[in-house]
Amino acid sequence: MNKKLFKTASLIGGGFVIGAVLVLFVFSSLGTNLLADGPNIGANKPPVVVSETVKALNDAYVNVSNAVIPTVVTVSVVVENKDAGKMNEQFKDFFKFFGHPFGDEDSPELRKSEGSGSGVIISEDGYIVTNNHVVENATEITVTTNDKKEHKAKLIGRDPLTDLAVIKIEGSGFPVAHFGDIDNVKIGEMVIAVGNPLGLNSTVTSGIVSAIGRGGLALGNDQSGYSVENFIQTDAAINPGNSGGGLYNLEGSLIGINSAIATRTGTYIGYGFAIPIDLVKAVIMDLIDDGKINRGYIGVRIKTVDEVEAKSSGLDKVEGAMVHEVMKGQAAEKAGIEIGDIILEINGKPVTSSNELQSQIVLHRAGDIVNLTIWRDGKKINKSVKLLARDEDKDKEETVAGEEPKKEEGTNKPISFDKLGFSIAPLTSDVKKNNDVSKGVLVTKVDRYSKAAERGLAPNGVIVKADRKDVSTPEQLKKIIDSKKPGDAILLQLKYPDASRIVALEIPD
Structure with missing residues (x-):
């Protein structure tokens, strides 16, 4: 019985083996044709042979990105919304009847909002530099490092004038950014911007240094109009959330702190601006040492x-x-x-x-x-x-009374300079008082689109000097202007009620 079973099993096993061999043979002989009937997906090789130079540049971007990403953090803030109560008051009767859409109208959550930005770690024990506008008015600050760990942060100090702030988290051994040398930054130099734009953590964008020493953006003006601006301009994409992130060169050195974008939409349209590292260092050292700024002013x-x-x-x-x-x-x-x-x-x-x-x-x-x-x-x-410290609350200084100007020879009537496009007249006692002057001539009119208007001359200013010479009457100024030939220039010093100004005019043909 066992022998018959063994023979039967042997025959069945042998049949399976022979069948498997036949199947493999058939598929091996037909396989090429079967594949040939399907779609041919993908090229056999890349279409371009990359040069060693391009490979080296690509590797440089990869290496610097991997090196500096750990030094950039996400800064999340909770800000108390002071206007929330006003909104509730406006709709008080409506909410009373229908109920508040978000629950209790007195809930603290209704008076709070959240925001986020970026920061750069500047010391192994947790000091971080960011933008003032990121942490201004924040009641809570949370830092998320590149390893996804969250840390409660405390504010060390802020400087609204430069839009910089320093915060600190507890711990040690944090990766630290290397500070570059602003004197070595060149226009056209390749850079990367690292931050957390639109909530996208550890985002790297690349570009070049488009310009150095950009000003006139009026980002940090105080109430008196004073500002400190000397930005690095870059075309590396900077979007909301990048604020406080780092601008790095290809060596991985931090050369600036991202601060602003040139846009009317609130998103990137071509240019961003970073605070240069030399200014960053000066500010953060003051904030870390004293918690406040001790900068000098020239006045x-x-x-x-x-x-x-x-x-x-x-x-x-x-x-x-x-x-x-x-x-x-x-x-x-x-x-x-x-x-x-x-x-x-x-x-x-x-x-x-x-x-x-x-x-x-x-x-x-x-x-x-x-x-x-x-x-x-x-x-x-x-x-x-x-240099002296600047006292922003200094009382307005008393006006120093001067003697009445002596009459100059010639007429003392209003005069118009048609080619330049402005008119002048003698001073009245009210003008002297309002402009805090004792002598000069009043600019009564400036023609629209004139040479004078183009150069910034405006009515109601008192011309006190021309080419550094005192001016007391309209005739005196006329003599100085008449002594010029076409192509020459004259320098006018003016006093307005709120400021002094200098205007240079070129004499037209």
Whole structure:
């Protein structure tokens, strides 16, 4: 019986083996044809052979991204909404009848909102730099590091003027950003921006340094209009949530803190701006050491020199920052700096714009001495200025009464300068009082689209000097202008009720 079963099993097993062999044979012989009948998906090889140079550049982006991502964190904040109660009051009767759509109208949650930004770790023990506007008015701050861990953070200090702030989390051994050298940053240099735009953590975008020393964005102006701006401009995509993130070069060095985007939509449209690392270092050291800023101030209002101003001042080339106003009792006045001076250098470094000079000044603390090279009356002079602390709440200084100007020979009637496009008249007692002057001539009219209007001349200002010479009557100013030939320039110093101003006009044909 066992032998029969064995033989039967052997026959069945042998049949399976033979069948399997036949199946494999058939499929092996037909397999090529079967595959040939299906779609041919994908090319056999890449269409482009990448050069070693391109591979090296690609590797550089990969390496720097992987190296710096751990130094960038997400900063989440809870902000109390002070207007929530006003909204509830407006709809009080409606909510009373129908009920509040979000529950109890007195609930604290209704008075709170959430936001987020980015930050960069600057010390192994948890100090982080971010933007002031990210943490301003925050009641709670939470930091999420790249390893997905959440940390409660405390505010160390804020500086609204530069839009910087320092926060701290507890712990040790955090990855730290390496600070670059702003003097080595070049236009056209390749950079990456790292942050958390639109809630997308650890986002890396790339671009170049589009410009250096950008100003005039009015991002951090205080109530007096004072601001410190000297941004790095980049075309690396920066969106909401990138604020406080890092701008890095291909060595992985931090060269700026992302702060703003140039847009009317609230999202990226081509350019972003980062606070340069030298200014970042100066501010964060003050905040960490003292919890507040101890920057020095020179006490002037300045403007970048343009071609007409350079010509009217006798400069061979367009350079420097012109002093438009000297604040009483401040460092500049004590050092003998005058309205109309052109600051060419600070501590031996050329000044190419007003915001560059301002950003150099704020790198110093109150009590520091800076050396200025100034252009005045056709020659260079040197001034040492001991910087003072700025008192934003300083009382308005008393007006110093002056003597009535002596009558000049000639007429003292209104005069119009038609080619330049403005008119002047003698001063009245009210104008003298309102503009805090004792002599000069009043600008009564500025023609729209005129040369004077283009250069920034506005009505109701008092011209007190022309080419650094005192002006007391309309006729006196007319003589100075008439002495010019077409193509020459004249420098006018004006006093308005709220500020001083300098306007340079080129004499038309």
